[in-house]
Amino acid sequence: MNATVDNALSLWGLTDAGYNLVAARENAVYKVETPTDVFALRLHRQEYRTNVELDSELHWMKAISDGGLSVPSPIPSKTGDVMHMVDGVQVDVLDWLSGDTLDAVLIKSDAKTRVALFQTLGQDMARLHDICDTWQRPLGFSRCAWDIDSLLGDAPLWDRFWDNPGLTAKDRYLFHTFRHKTRTDLADSAKNLDYGLIHADLVAANVMVDGTGLHFIDFDDGGYGYRVFELATALLKHIDAPDYGDLKQALICGYTSTRPIDLATLDLFMALRATTYVGWNITRMGEDGGGARNTRFINTATKLAADYIG
Template identity: 65%
Template sequence: MTGVVEKALTLWGLTGARYTLVTARENAVYKISSPSGTFALRLHRQDYRTDTELGSELHWMKAVRDGGLSVPSPIPSVSGTDMHVIDDIQVDVLQWLDGETLETSLFKPKTETRRSLMQTLGQEMARLHGVCDAWQPPADFIRCAWDIDGLIGEEPLWDRFWDNPTLTSQERVLFNAFREKARTDLTDQGSSLDYGLVHADLVPANVMVDGSNMHFIDFDDGGFGYRIFDLATALLKHIDAPDYPDLKQALLDGYISERIIDYRSLDLFMALRATTYVGWNITRTHENNGTERNARFITTALTLVNAYLEQKK
């Protein structure tokens, strides 16, 4: 990948800048240090987003930044474009944002600190949704949809979770029963659910904390969806924490202090979010800890799906 990085540095007028690989999860991200500033160079995974979809993401991030939220600003290349394709790899450069991940900050021992962080996350999430509602996307704006079909349709965005090859026949039956019930409930609730642009991946690793400032990064999975899906995504990672009830309440309190939302369907969306990871991991069981992660995702999803179906009997 270093050849692609070197070519990208030239295109962005950063020839000779120092670069360090920061993460190589879904996308490869390099920290670029140069006399003109510090930046994040992203090499996108192939065949995940079209050029139009990626361009839409960058346009959206600009709008969110202009709306007053702290997200990375796209940095145009020397030619004025925000993205280039180099050796069949989509590349862009973003402003570097300092801070530690929320994942790190939440390890602080004080419960009050954890509550405060989750409350701030709720507030910033609500502000994000408000800014997105106020923005008019351009006519060529294309992003994925975390709608009924995107979550539980025949070809969901993150694969067919009910076909995870490690599931037992009984677990498959349960997941398909949940799909039917979820489709019915989502259809019945219809327009009562707040729907619009969502980040869709506000897990602790994608939230940066810098003193009193909170930044949102990685809009890679963002698109159209139910706003409560963002809340469920933020909560799911903490569901086994001893202080989960406090963290949950803090997130909701923060959100509703900025924006109205009906969160009576939160249990449904917690289950929906949990099942997406069961699908997502199907092609990743070969990775380090992939098998253990797969078992954990399935256990969490089964617990939440069972609880939801039981309460709806």
Template identity: 50%
Template sequence: MTDPVRQALALWGLEGATSEFVAGRENRVYRIRSDQCDFALRIKRPGYRTEAELLSELQWLDAMHAAGLSVPRPRPALSGALLETVGSHYVDLVGWLSGRPLGQSRDRLAIDDAPGIFACLGAEIARLHDACDAWRRPDTFTRCAWDLDGLLGDDPLWGRFWENPTLDPETRQLLQQFRQEAVRDLGAMGSCADYGLIHADIVRENVLVDGPNLRLIDFDDGGFGYRLFDIATALLKNIDEPNCGELQAALVSGYRSRRRIDEKMLDLFLALRAVTYVGWIVPRITEEHGADRNARFIRTARRLCSAYLGQPHRA
């Protein structure tokens, strides 16, 4: 059987490079070590993104790198294309960024001066949003939208969370009620909302800490959305930290050091981010650890939706 990694590397003239598998979910990611430098080779899961969406992501990354952000920079193949195909898979190659992840989900944060890091992260997210607003996108640019329909419509981007088959009747009713009120409240924001291109997945694993520098990776779910959604995503996995309030204040303060933000609706976006995972996990429940993750996602969503609706929380 032909090795797709070797096939892909040949398209970039990297036949002599070594590869190491590092991650596999929506993409299979390999660290490529060559005489030039290190790269990340990404082999895409068929059907998850269209060719136009994948190319738009690479154009976006290239523009953000040109704007001075520390993001993976796409490398053109020998053909000059940013995106190639190997068999039924799209593949691309981006620069490998140094640093270690901010943390791992479910583990306690183990970093020095966590509030200081979160203040820097807030400022970096604001820099990203500023650069996105300043970028003149190609006419062909297309990405998903984390808008009202993408979050709460009949066919949300990450699935109909209120129909997760493992929900008990009480939790299902809670999520349906939250959906109804969230549609009303999100719709009321209207033109007052800060909306534009967002990363949409600023979890710990996608933030690399390299000394005083922070780097953002994995724009696979990036698209158009509410800027508060990025803030909520960066905070959600930290809500069980003993100093969660301090981390939230630091993140918002760091963002405000570069860009305006109205955090009055942050509780809504925390709950919105939580329920997306209840939909996302449905086709993945049977995977290893899927049932445990599903139960954890439901607990978090129940907690945050109850708080938003002003209802007693059932542990």
């Protein structure tokens, strides 16, 4: 992989830069350092996004940055392009945003700081949606959609959660019942819901804390979706925290201080978000910790689905 990185850096005029791998999850991310600058070079997982989708993501991120929100902004190569194919891999370079991930900061923060962070998260989330609504998308812009079919259709974006091999017969029946009911409920309420471009993965690992400010990173799964889904995503992984009620209230207060939102369907989207992880983990069962993660995802999703069905 080093040869691919070297070949990519030459396209950006960074041949003499030092680099090291800092993340190898969905994409491989390298920290690239010169005597004066620091960048993030991304090698994208193959066949996840088309070139058009990735180019759209990069222009979208630049628009968000230009709108005043702190997100990585693409760095054009020597040819002026923001993305290249290198050895069959999609590659781009972003400016580097420093800080610690929100999940790491929350662990060592007191109750007051945790609440303040979630209030800021809500405010910045609303600002993101405001920027996206006023941005004039370029011709050919293409991103995925977190709509009814992508959440509950026969081929969801993150796989068929009701087919997860870790489910019991009871779990499968519950998920089929939940899927039927929520598809009807969402179809009935969708026309009244705020829908537009969303990050779609604002979990604490994708939010960086730098002093009192926040950076949003990893727009890999960003696209069109319900804005309440964005809130549900940010909340879900904290649902078992002792101060979850305070964090939830802070997030909502932060968001609504900047932008209105109808929260009548929040419980529905909390359950929907939980089921997406059950689908997402199907192809990751063999990873270290994949089995335990699967059990955790199923337990959360079945509880929220059962609560929603009542």
